[in-house]
Amino acid sequence: MYKYSVILISLLSMVLFVWALNVEDEYGARALGMGRTFVAVADDGYSALWNPAGMDFFKERTLTAMFSRLYWGVDNDAIGQGFLSYIHHWDGIGSAGITVTQLFSNIWWETRAVFSYGKRIGGKFSVGMNMKLLRNEVVKSNITYTEQPGDIEHGISNPAEDPFFAANGWSKIGFTGDVGAMYKPNRKLTIGLMAANLTQPDMSFAGIGAEGKEPLSIRVGASYWIKDNILPAFDIRYLNDEVNGKNIIRPNIGVEYWFAGKNIAVRSGFNPEEYAFGFTYRSRKSLDLQVDYAFIYPLSDVRQTGATSHKLSATLRFLPPPKPLFDLALRTTNMSAYPQNAIIGEPINIKAVVENLGERDVDEYKVSLYYEDPEQGWVLAAPVKTVKEKLEPGAKKEIEWSWTAGQKGHYQFFAAVDDDGIAIPNLHGSISEIDEDNNKGFVEFTVFPLPEGTVSPVENSLEISQVTLIREEEPIVPVIFFDPMEHRVDDRFQHMLSVISERLRKNPDIHINLYGYYNPESDGDIYEFGEKLALNRAKAVRSVLFHRFPDIRDQIHIVAPPAYDPAHYRSGKSEDHLPEDRARAEAENRRVEMRTYVEGFQDWEPTVFFNKNSA
The missing domain is CATH 2.60.40.10 (Immunoglobulins)
Incomplete structure (x- = not known):
């Protein structure tokens, strides 16, 4: 009898344990390693669960997966989590994601399917929402029972034939939704808000009401970048789930530090229930793979069993392909x-x-x-x-x-x-x-009109006594500047480029080499994607140059890396300037330079001799 009582008590404990969980608060090794302070960060594949408004603030498409073993040290069961998510972006429409999560053990499965949408409103504000399908299940096929002498006399029967589940079923399905908002007044500060489980569905098998509802969770927080590599964050979470007659309000604090190159990061976080730390490796190559790890040490009574949790997740990032141009x-x-x-x-x-x-x-x-x-x-x-x-x-x-x-x-x-x-x-x-x-x-x-009358031709002559040749040149600055992440030529350069194309048409032995550049601070610091952006800028300038005179196409050449460094600074790094000058400095680095040469004389260098007495 004791054996089967343990089974039923364990099952009931598991159900109560799962009710207490909140999906948006349990996934992402990076977020958990920061002590769950992520509502104002939400800039990766886990943003759909932590704050869907964050999805439209980054451009990469992401494919994210996670697996973790919970509470190592707890015997006789294997409690784990699984996560799979994909986020996609559309220009002008917004960003959408689909996420599937699972919490599982030997006899309990909890599945969540989440459909997310986020949209920027202006350049600094974004809103998002989730629609969630919830399903809880007791795995009947994993329940084993071997009849023992005396079971019938003591009222012990096969748990798989329990009348409670016969009356209420072995699974429960529910629906709910989340909303989020994010505000970025500048590049460093972010403020986030997330409200989850708005409808508070009753996920109990017997429909017991308030005690079986998924609790409403509201989280508000802020993060701030210090020197572009240190990210402290702070959250406050309200949970509409009474403990000792009071709803739960808990603070969370975390910090993340990225080393030079932003390939490796370490982080740590704290809240009243746990202490956490973790690290990240990100390749930042054409195959941009990010691997996150977190170790969580509970501060509740669970720690007395020696139970800890390890979280491991991986994210692949894909930049959207450059858009082909219409012209x-x-x-x-x-x-x-x-x-x-x-x-x-x-x-x-x-x-x-x-x-x-x-x-x-x-x-x-x-x-x-x-x-x-x-x-x-x-x-x-x-x-x-x-x-x-x-x-x-x-x-x-x-x-x-x-x-x-x-x-x-x-x-x-x-x-x-x-x-x-x-x-x-x-x-x-x-x-x-x-x-x-x-x-x-x-x-x-x-x-x-039809001719009328007669026409009498008269011999005429024109004598030119003098020819005056006037040559007028317009000064040209051979540099085109671009907005961040853009490769469209601004209208203010159209006149200058039309003058250059006219001069190329009149001088077929003159050629132009185009060198495209990008600025790592404002265009992104991934070299492969910056290189593509630099080449697209050079292509855009070339298209404008020969649109009036297609015959000059062969006089215009695009120089491709590695013949030069497309990340070369024209005016230095942003950090080398005063704050009020940084925007102008970054703008000068986002450019295309034009360099001319005479066909057949590419390797010649002009030399000017001066009289020794000249000033």
């Missing part, structure tokens, strides 16, 4: 009209060439043709054409119209690609392009 072009140099001198009533054939200067296929686009009428203003010369023919990168498509003039005059016709014609002469399209200044071209022609 359609329709330029004046590729437009024509025939005849150039037409007669009223004579059809005029107008042609324009659409080019795909970008990196992505374009499946459908619109082209408009319009002019300015002296009386009606801007009018469409023909219905807007919709081209449903794939235009691959580097490909061209000729568009043709026929128009007949009703009155004489000199006409200037404009054609525009990716334009639906509802806002002429302004562009109104649907394709987000890297450069929309090259979407419009024009052609001119003259329409005459």
Whole structure:
């Protein structure tokens, strides 16, 4: 009888133990190693459980897994935890994650499926939510019973035939939700809030009410980066679960220290229930693997059994692939009209060439043709054409119209690609392009009335007595700067680049080498991803340079690492400057440099000789 009483008591104790657990507070070796102070950190694969609002503050997609053995030293059972999570990001839409957790022992399984969503609102604030499916189960197949003499006389029967479970079932399913918020007023300070188990579902098998409910948990905290490698954090947690007639309010404190290079970190944390410490190794390579470990020593009565917990988790981080660029072009140099001198009533054939200067296929686009009428203003010369023919990168498509003039005059016709014609002469399209200044071209022609009278030719001559050559140069600073994590050329550089492209067209023996750079402090410190960003910046500058004159494409060259260091500082590291100058210093490091040479004279160096008496 004693044997089976122990089984039933152990089972009941396990059920009560699981009710006391909260999923969002039990997973992630990094978070647990900081004493569970993670609501204002939440910047990795565990953010979905600790604070879903944190998911949209980092760009990497993450795949995270964890396994841990709980309470080493407790005999006759193997209590463990498992965790698997994936977080994905979409530009402008937000971030979403799916997580599955399990707490298991020989006769008890607790499973949670969590669907998470987070969205930044502006640059400093984010909100998030979780929808959770909860399932608790007593594993009937693992319950063993061997009848002993006297069991029937003493009322002992097979636990697998217990009338309680026969009446209430061996499993229970419930649903609940969480909400979170995060605020980052600057790069160092973060404030977080998380409320879990909002509906407090009753997960007891018999539906006993308040005592069987998942308790409401509210956590608020803050973290602050010191010198970009020390992260102290502090949380306060409220748990709507009475102990001695009072709800639980517990503080948590933790700190994390990253060594130079940010490949290795150590951490420690404390709360009234436990002391913890741990460490991390992160590869920070193209395969960005992070492994976290935590050791937890309970400060409750459990420590008297010698029970401790070890947590081990791993996270793979994937940066989203660089977005291919759209860039359609329709330029004046590729437009024509025939005849150039037409007669009223004579059809005029107008042609324009659409080019795909970008990196992505374009499946459908619109082209408009319009002019300015002296009386009606801007009018469409023909219905807007919709081209449903794939235009691959580097490909061209000729568009043709026929128009007949009703009155004489000199006409200037404009054609525009990716334009639906509802806002002429302004562009109104649907394709987000890297450069929309090259979407419009024009052609001119003259329409005459039918000739009348006679024409008497007179010999004319033109004599040039003097030719004056005026050469005017515009000073150029051969550096293009970029916003953090961006590779789009800002509008303020368009004029300068158009001047450079014009000079390249007029000087075919001049070549330009483009060197792209990134700033580790503001663009991220992973070399492989920074190298890709630097190359994308150089590609964007190249695209803008030859969009007006495709013939200069062979004069523009992109230099790729390792021929140079794409992380080379132009104005020094951020920490070398005063706080008010750091933003400008970092901006100067996010750049593309242009260096010219004369074809055939790449290795020549100019030498200037001065008179010894010159000043």
